[in-house]
Amino acid sequence: MKKIFILMMLFSFFGKMMSQTERYIYQTEVNPDTINLVNMKVENTFLDVKNNQSLFISESKLLKDSLTAVLKQQGVTEIKKSKKDKSEFPKLPNGKSIQPTFFDYFITKNQEDKSVNFVESIGSKQVYYQEDRKMNWDISNQISDFNNYKVQKATMTFGGRTWTAWFAPEIKISDGPYKFLGLPGLILKLEDxxxxxxxxxxxxINIEKAFSEVIKPDARRSTRINFRGDKESVRMEMVKNKDPEINFDSFNRMNQRNGGMNGGFGGQQGMNGGMPGSEVGNGQADIQMGNPQSNSAGNNASTMNFGNTNPIELSNKY
Incomplete structure (x- = not known):
């Protein structure tokens, strides 16, 4: 009987471990404008890995989407307007506001079939496409040290930029930030x-119940080439039908220029460990919700309008 109890405890322990999400946190620096001389903007992005699946998402988008889910559970479908007629999103438990992001989308990856899906939200609707370009890395023999790991250099041309990645062979995850994957180890450093x-x-960090993004059954499937047109088509349909949930989408775009801050070519472009509806009012929530701990993009009002004219992908040809 004692052995059975021990076995049950072991199964319970390993089951709990297997259900956890491994969150790899990246400090992400972006030059918002290559024409004008401006400072690099900084924000956190996450790579959440669980059961051969991964999610790339910015901290701000994860916070916003998890809070949106809570509001919708409470029956709230409209964001109130400020005196300047701008949408005001509710503040976080620590009193801070959710900051704009250069990555107002999420990317899902499947390690088994190497599929990569780029997903954007238009109000409550989603539009997505599956990446159709291969990741052709040139792996070098050059070795270095980064953040207490031995890393190896690899380069690749993708989206009109030449990227240099440093991956850790000891971390047996063939993944990395943004759409990048396919190296024999996790990418720890990446720059163009x-x-x-x-x-x-x-x-x-490990999170037992991480809020996760999924592609909805009614999402509009597009292609990389037709993505922008399909997004505008969905938006126009929602406006025409006076869909109240299009107001959620206005928060995404209220500080953006020309409808898009960043993203894949032709696209618009907190450590939230809790499920929607969970308690977020204690000290642990500040860690799991990912409230800014460092000098990130959201620490002063001047960052509210990024004015990004520098998309991460400059070309859709390669």
Missing amino acids: DKGDYRFSFTKK
């Missing part, structure tokens, strides 16, 4: 040849 984008791994 122009110095406009830089992802630097800072730490890993």
Whole structure:
């Protein structure tokens, strides 16, 4: 009987471990404008890995979407307006506001079939496409040290930029920030040849019940080439039908220029460990919700309008 009890405890322990999400946190620096001389903007992005699936998402988008889910559970479908007729999203438990992000989308990856899906939300609707370009890495023999890991260099041209990645062979995850995957180890550092984008791994945390993004059954499937047109088509349909949930989408775009801050070519472009509806009012919530701990993009009002004219993908040809 004692052995059975021990076995049950072991199964319970390993089951709990297997259900956890491994969150790899990256400090992400972006040059918002290559024409004008401006400072690099900084925010956190996450790579959530669980059961051969991964989710790339910014901290701000994860916070916003998890809070949106809570509001919808409470029957709230409209965001109130400020005196300047701008949408005001509710503040976080610590009193801070959710900041704009250069990555107002999420990316899902499947390690088994190597599929990559790029997903954007238009109000309550989703539009997505599956990446159709292969990741052709040139792996170098160059070795270095980064954040207490031995890392190896690899390069690739993708989206009109030449990218340099440093991956850790000891972390047996063939994944990395944004759409990047396919190396024999996790990408810990990634930057482009122009110095406009830089992802630097800072730490890993385990989360038992992480809020996750999924592609909805009614999502509009598009292609990489037709993505922008399909997004506008969905938006126009929602406006025409006076869908109240289009007001949620106005929060995404209230500080953006020309309908898009960043994203894949032609696209618009908290450590939230709790499920919607969970308690977020204690000290642990500040860690799991990912409220800014460092000098990130959201620490002063001047960052509210990024004015990004520098998309992460400059071309859709390669």
